[in-house]
Each structure stands twice: as C-alpha cells, then as structure tokens.
Amino acid sequence: MSSVLPNQSVRGSTSGVPIMALFDILGRKWNMRIMWELRAGPLTFRALQAQCGGVSPSVMNGRIKQLQAVQLIGVGEGGYVLTDLGQELMDRLDPLRAWSADWVEALDRTSESD
Template sequence: MTTPLPRQLVRGSSSGVAIMAVFDLLGRKWNMRIMWELNSSSLSFRGLQERCDGMSPSVLNTRIKQLTAAELVFTTSEGYKLTELGLSLMNTLNPLREWAAEWEDKVAK
C-alpha cells in the first residue's frame, strides 16, 4: 500500500491536491490514532502498540512506515515521535476538535 502524498493520485481524488492526500492518509485505519498518541510524548513500538489497543505488529509497522514517508513521524532513541510537521498538523487540527465538540452538543439535543 503506497503512502498518500501531495501531487499523487489518492483515494477520492485524481488531482493530487495536498488536502486530499492528507485526508486519505489520516483516514486510513490507525493513522490518526497513532498521531494522537504521539502528540503527547514519544513512545516505543511496544508502548505505541499498547496505547493503540494492541493492534497487530505488522499493521503498526505499516502505519509507522506510511507516517514516516509522509514526514509526520520519525524514530529517535526514545522511540517514535512526531516531526515538526506532524506537530504542526496536530495543532492545526485543534480548531476541528473544538468544532467537533460543538457539533456533538448540537447533534445530542
């Protein structure tokens, strides 16, 4: 499975527009969860696996490779960590989290 990147064909778009590539990448099972877990601290492979409900090692390995190829995650002596670009993405998503909370309140009524 190839990593969705800007200027390439991605699921839902043949234009290669960057926003569609990031939606494809984050929409793949576990990728957003991995980003979420790494947002607060670096984690070892096993630690990340435990935080992600014990996903299989092969799936975690594939997802880490995708996020690394997309330059969102990198490996350190402490384990896996978000790159500056990955941290920037997570900060960019903060307003979306706020919007989702408002949406949840509206839908729950």
C-alpha cells in the same frame, strides 16, 4: 504498501490537490490516532500499539512506515516522534477537540428528544 507520496497520486482519491492527499492519509484508519497519541511525547512501537487499543502489529507497522514516508513521524530518543510537520498538523487539528465535544453533546440532545 505502495507509494504514498502526495505528489504521485495516493490511493486513487487524489487529483493533484494537496488536501486530497492529506485526506487520503488521514482517511486511513489509525493514522490520525497514531499522530494524536504521539502529541504528548515519544512512544515505542509497543507503547504506541497499546495506546491505540491494541491494533495489530502488522497494521501498526504499515501505518508507521506510511507516516514516516510522508514525514509526519520519525524516530527519536524514546521511540517514534512527531516531526515538525507532524507537530504542525496536530496543532491545526487541535481545535477539533473542542468542536467534537460540542458535537457529541448536540448528538446526545437530539437522541433524547428526537
């Protein structure tokens, strides 16, 4: 699994710049999705797995540990939950929902006419 703490270089793409460390984590498959699914409330391991379309447990387990290591998720009452930091991040990411709708709409238009 290796260390994932942003202050000690993450997967080669980092250069000490925080946002790069963030890109490194968010740029890893499922990490964004997992946190997104956790917005609505806590989910158990298997529930989270199901919500993510049946990711393999090995991958899910890896992502969970990584996200825990950087304090974006934690364990609570009903299973895994977003930490305060994780919640903040999701709040910042929320505007993307509206943007993405516009985006696919634009793509649809161009694939019709283009």
